[in-house]
Amino acid sequence: MLRRKVTVKYPLERLDVSNRFHxxxxxPIDPETxxxxxxxCFQCERxxxxxxxxxxxxxxxxxxxxxxxxxxxxxxxxxGYCVEVCPTEAIVFVPHYEASTYHRGxxxxxxxxxxxxxxxxPIARGIVGGGPR
Amino acid sequence: MALRTEELMLxxxxxxxxxxxxxxxxVTLDGENIVDVQPDIGYLHSSVEKMMEHRTYVQNVAxxxxxxxxxxxxxxxxxYCLAVERLAGxxxxxxxxxxRVIFSELNRIASHLxxxxxxAIDLGATTVFLWCFREREMILDLFEKVTGGRLHHVYFRIGxxxxxxxxxxxxxxxxxxxxxxxxxDEYDKLLTENPIFLARTRGVGKxxxxxxxxxxxxxxxxxxxxxxxxxxxxxxxxxxxxxxxxVPVLEEGDCFxxxxxxxxxxxxxxxxxxxxxxxxxxxxxxxxxxxTMKAPRGEAYVHTESPRGDLGIHIVSDGAxxxxxxxxxxxSFSNLYxxxxxxxxxxxxxxxxxxxxIDIVLSDVDR
Numbered sequence: 001m002l003r004r005k006v007t008v009k010y011p012l013e014r015l016d017v018s019n020r021f022h023x024x025x026x027x028p029i030d031p032e033t034x035x036x037x038x039x040x041c042f043q044c045e046r047x048x049x050x051x052x053x054x055x056x057x058x059x060x061x062x063x064x065x066x067x068x069x070x071x072x073x074x075x076x077x078x079x080g081y082c083v084e085v086c087p088t089e090a091i092v093f094v095p096h097y098e099a100s101t102y103h104r105g106x107x108x109x110x111x112x113x114x115x116x117x118x119x120x121x122p123i124a125r126g127i128v129g130g131g132p133r
Numbered sequence: 134m135a136l137r138t139e140e141l142m143l144x145x146x147x148x149x150x151x152x153x154x155x156x157x158x159x160v161t162l163d164g165e166n167i168v169d170v171q172p173d174i175g176y177l178h179s180s181v182e183k184m185m186e187h188r189t190y191v192q193n194v195a196x197x198x199x200x201x202x203x204x205x206x207x208x209x210x211x212x213y214c215l216a217v218e219r220l221a222g223x224x225x226x227x228x229x230x231x232x233r234v235i236f237s238e239l240n241r242i243a244s245h246l247x248x249x250x251x252x253a254i255d256l257g258a259t260t261v262f263l264w265c266f267r268e269r270e271m272i273l274d275l276f277e278k279v280t281g282g283r284l285h286h287v288y289f290r291i292g293x294x295x296x297x298x299x300x301x302x303x304x305x306x307x308x309x310x311x312x313x314x315x316x317x318d319e320y321d322k323l324l325t326e327n328p329i330f331l332a333r334t335r336g337v338g339k340x341x342x343x344x345x346x347x348x349x350x351x352x353x354x355x356x357x358x359x360x361x362x363x364x365x366x367x368x369x370x371x372x373x374x375x376x377x378x379x380v381p382v383l384e385e386g387d388c389f390x391x392x393x394x395x396x397x398x399x400x401x402x403x404x405x406x407x408x409x410x411x412x413x414x415x416x417x418x419x420x421x422x423x424x425t426m427k428a429p430r431g432e433a434y435v436h437t438e439s440p441r442g443d444l445g446i447h448i449v450s451d452g453a454x455x456x457x458x459x460x461x462x463x464x465s466f467s468n469l470y471x472x473x474x475x476x477x478x479x480x481x482x483x484x485x486x487x488x489x490x491i492d493i494v495l496s497d498v499d500r
Contacts, residue, residue, distance in 0.1 A: 018274075020281035020296070047424055049192035079195035079287040084295070085424055093281070 022078040023097040025071055025109070026117035027090055036115060037090035038066055044082035044091055050075045053082060069114060073099055074107040140168060145484065147176050153251065154495025156469075158488070162481055170476040170484070172469050178499040185459040190217050190291060191424050193456070198285040201461060202497035204247055206282075207240040208439040210289040215370055216446040217291045220433035221426065226417040229293035230371045235306070235409045236276075236288065237371075237437075238402040242313070243272045244440040245395050245402075249320060252392075252489035256333050261323055268316055271309055278302060291426065293419030303410050310403050317399050324392070334388035338475040338487035341386060348474065349467040352442025353394045354491050358386035364438040375412070376405050388490040395492070398440075427454050441465050441492055465497035 008015055017023065027036040040057045052075035056068035082091050094117060101107060109117070145158040155176035161169040181200025185193045197213045198206040211233055218225065225233075250265030273283040279298055280286035288295050324330045340350075345358040355362060363380040365373040381397035383390040428450040436445035442464030449458040468491045475487050 018278045018281065020279070020299075021277060022281040043424075047192065049188055049195040077195055077199070077285070078282065079198075079285075080281060080295075081192070081195065081287070081424075 017095045017097070019095075021093065021095050021097075022080055023093050023095050024073065024099055024117060025076070025082070025114065026092055026094045027069065027111070027114040028092055029115060036066070037088040038069065039088055039090070040064055040066055041087065043085040043087070047081045047085050049079060049081065050077050052076050066111065069111045071109045071114065072107065073109050074104060138164070143481070147173075153489075153493060154498075156493070156495050156498070158484070160476075160481065160484060165480045165482075167476050167479050167481060167484070170473050172472060174466075174469070174495070174498050176499070177495045179496065181500050182459050182461060185456055187455060189454045190221075190426055190428060190456065191422075193459075194289065194291070195285075195287045198287060200496070201463065201500060202439070202441065202444075202465065202494045203284065204244045204494055205240050205440050206285050207236045207276075207288065208244075208437065208444065210286070211237050211371075212435055212437045212439070212444050212446050214289045214291050215437065216433050216435040216448050217428060219435055220431060220448055220450055221291070221428045223292045223420055223422060225293045225420055227372075227414045228416050229418045231409050231413050232294050232298065232418065233289060234371050234373065234376070235406050235413075236279075236294075238406045238409070239272050239275065239306075241402045241440045242399050243269050245399050246272075248395065248440075248489075248492045249392075252492075253324065253330075255485050255489045256330060258324065258327070258330065261320055264316070264319065264323075268313055271312075275302070275306055275309060278305075290419060290422070292422040293417070295419070297418050303413065306406070307410055310407055314400065314403055317396060317403075321396060325396075331389065333483070333486050334392060334490070336385075336387050336389070337479060337483050338388045338490060339386050340471055340475045342384075344474045345386070345471060348471040350442070350471040350491075351467065352438070352440070352464050353391055353398065354442065354468045354471060356380065356382050357390035357394045359384045362443075364436055364443055368436070370435070370437055372409070373405075376408050378405050388486055391490045391492075425454060427452060428456070436462065439464055441494070441497065442468060461500055463497045463500055465493040465495075466500075469493050469498055 027038060029035065030037050040055065042055055045053045045055050052072040054068060054070040057064050058067050059065055083093055141162045143160040143162055145160055147155040147157040157173040159171040159173060160167060179200050181196060185196055188196060194210055194213060197209040201209045246265040246269040250262040253261035276286060277283050279302060280288035340358055342359040345355045345360055359382060361380060361382045366380055378401045381394050383394055430450055430452040432449040434445060434447040436443055444464050445462035447460040448456050451457040472491060476484065
């Protein structure tokens with residue numbers, strides 16, 4: 001009865017999440033190249049159980065550039081398969097989890113949104129180091 | 134001249150706080166007495182069996198999490214992975230099998246805590262609800278540290294588990310078990326000798342052993358009526374054959390017996406997890422299975438002991454990347470059909486007590 005209250009005043013303070021937490025998805029910028037690490041292999045698009053990732057690219061060979069990388073976050077089930085299959089750790093989970101908006105359209109995250117969502121400092125890249133892939 | 138009385142049909146649900154989902158009960162009443170109860174299901178049908186035919190074997194792990202019983206995601210993943218592994222002849226490594234046992238037993242405790250808390254609050258005991266959810270939160274935190282999810286994990290993979298346990302997790306889990314076991318005694322003290330609780334549950338909603346077998350009810354509902362059947366003992370999967378544990382069986386078949394069986398199961402689950410943590414071998418956690426795996430032509434049926442009962446998955450493969458047909462044998466579905474027998478002759482006020490005691494989750498009933 002005399003113990004400290006355990007209630008967390010949610011919008012003002014937040015609980016820490018684990019470093020494996022399945023939060024929102026992001027495409028972090030590689031500090032060396034100044035661009036994301038995506039090599040346009042389409043593996044995440046193919047593995048997604050909800051088919052919520054849409055990728056388009058232009059050009060050939062080394063000139064190939066990403067023109068579209070959309071994630072429909074309203075469909076996403078946060079299973080983490082895209083993070084698991086990505087060979088370059090281009091797509092990662094971030095600890096941020098508050099995605100609610102007033103408009104459904106805002107849940108369609110495009111390339112700019114996903115790059116902006118990535119934190120500046122290094123973060124846990126999904127679940128790694130889990131034995132053989 | 135005698136007064137004319139007639140039977141009253143009462144709709145309970147589909148939106149009722151104590152149905153734990155959306156269930157409509159058509160209760161026929163004679164005054165206060167229940168003459169008949171017909172459950173009307175289908176409000177939470179998610180067509181998961183059909184959806185699984187359109188997704189690959191690997192993708193389906195994400196689907197069984199939420200399409201089936203959402204409170205026991207890890208037990209669902211376990212039975213699905215075991216079925217695919219049997220179909221494709223994949224042998225997961227030792228360490229992964231121990232980790233799976235640890236997680237499915239933790240999930241069993243979490244599920245029983247939700248049941249105990251919500252049932253107790255249905256019967257008017259608010260304290261138990263708060264205490265149960267406090268402990269459940271700790272289990273969810275343990276899950277989050279390993280799987281990244283709290284309810285839907287997608288942690289088990291065909292041929293193992295996704296990630297190894299982080300450093301210090303085993304000790305943390307052991308500390309939680311040491312903390313948790315005395316808490317079970319606390320719930321015991323709050324309820325088992327509570328006269329109000331006893332009056333509402335002891336002798337209420339009886340079902341005989343023969344009826345339980347006839348209805349196909351399993352799990353704690355069956356074991357409370359004297360059916361000493363637990364898949365973990367009868368057909369051991371994973372590493373349950375190496376674990377020492379008892380299967381609590383009672384003869385009474387009433388709500389109180391079902392409560393006692395689940396309480397004892399929580400204690401046994403702690404015992405199993407302790408053994409698994411102690412014997413946890415090192416080594417690999419995952420056999421190499423391609424993300425685009427194809428299962429050979431054939432079929433496989435695997436059943437496991439989920440917190441609600443005998444949970445089975447039957448997969449038919451035509452050799453493609455996706456299953457040809459998946460059939461889920463949901464324990465809640467069979468348990469729900471024992472409800473009519475349990476309710477006959479009781480008062481309308483007992484509906485909630487009896488319905489809560491069978492621990493149904495409607496997404497498991499409807500699938």
